[in-house]
Amino acid sequence: xxxxxxxxxxxxxxxxxxxxxxxxxxxxxxxxxxxxxxxxxxxxxxxxxxxxxxxxxxxxxxxxxxxxxxxxxxxxxxxxxxxxxxxxxxxxxxxxxxxxxxxxxxxxxxxxxxxxxxxxxxxxxxxxxxxxxxxxxxxxxxxxxxxxxxxxxxxxxxxxxxxxxxxxxxxxxxxx
Numbered sequence: 328x329x330x331x332x333x334x335x336x337x338x339x340x341x342x343x344x345x346x347x348x349x350x351x352x353x354x355x356x357x358x359x360x361x362x363x364x365x366x367x368x369x370x371x372x373x374x375x376x377x378x379x380x381x382x383x384x385x386x387x388x389x390x391x392x393x394x395x396x397x398x399x400x401x402x403x404x405x406x407x408x409x410x411x412x413x414x415x416x417x418x419x420x421x422x423x424x425x426x427x428x429x430x431x432x433x434x435x436x437x438x439x440x441x442x443x444x445x446x447x448x449x450x451x452x453x454x455x456x457x458x459x460x461x462x463x464x465x466x467x468x469x470x471x472x473x474x475x476x477x478x479x480x481x482x483x484x485x486x487x488x489x490x491x492x493x494x495x496x497x498x499x500x501x502x503x
Contacts, residue, residue, distance in 0.1 A: 378474040387472045390430045390479040398470050401484075406434070408461045414476060421451050424478070425465070433476060434465065436483045436494070453493040454486065463488050 366372045378384045397404045410424035413433060422435040439451055449455075457463070466485035473480065486494040 375474060383477055384474070387477065387479050390432065391470050391472060393428055393430055394432075394470060394479075394481075398467055398481075401466055401468060404465045404467075406432075406463050406465050408457050408459055408463060411457065411459060414478070417476070419480065421454070422483070423454075423457070425463070425481075427465070431478050432470075433478045433480045434483050434486075435480050436496075450497075451494065457488070457493075461488060463493070 360368075367376060379388070394404060396402075404427050406425040406427045408423055409426050409431060413419060413422045413424070413435075417433070419433065419435040420437040421439040422433055425432050425434045436451060436454070439449060464485075464487040465481065465483065467481050468484055469482040471480045471482075482496075483494060484496045485492070
């Protein structure tokens with residue numbers, strides 16, 4: 328008797344579920360777009376896709392691929408400072424241009440607080456002493472790109488010169 332009741336209840340649940348379920352039309356499923364696909368259809372998305380396919384975009388992606396293993400493993404990269412300023416119009420905060428394995432990169436540190444704060448020197452004070460053609464060691468957790476810049480952008484997490492640490496990005500509390 329119990330088996331019969333359980334069988335009827337399960338059958339009833341399965342049938343009612345299929346009745347209330349919304350039928351999925353194959354055309355409707357094909358028409359649904361992800362947010363990324365919707366963005367790619369906008370003028371900004373189309374411009375970004377064109378930049379990716381352009382020689383400039385391919386050059387930036389090749390530069391990223393060249394150092395991807397060192398970024399992933401957070402290992403040392405030997406670099407030479409090529410410019411103490413960022414490209415014109417850059418809005419990345421404090422940074423400089425470096426060359427790693429023959430490829431130019433933007434080495435960005437973020438916004439710089441002006442002057443002394445509460446009697447302490449700027450966190451980038453030692454980095455301001457660098458000169459063009461100085462050899463430095465870089466470690467970073469992140470490399471990125473933007474169509475506005477003709478170079479990959481490395482986040483400066485650790486910088487040393489001649490074995491002496493010049494900058495180490497402080498770890499944020501509560502960060503992963």
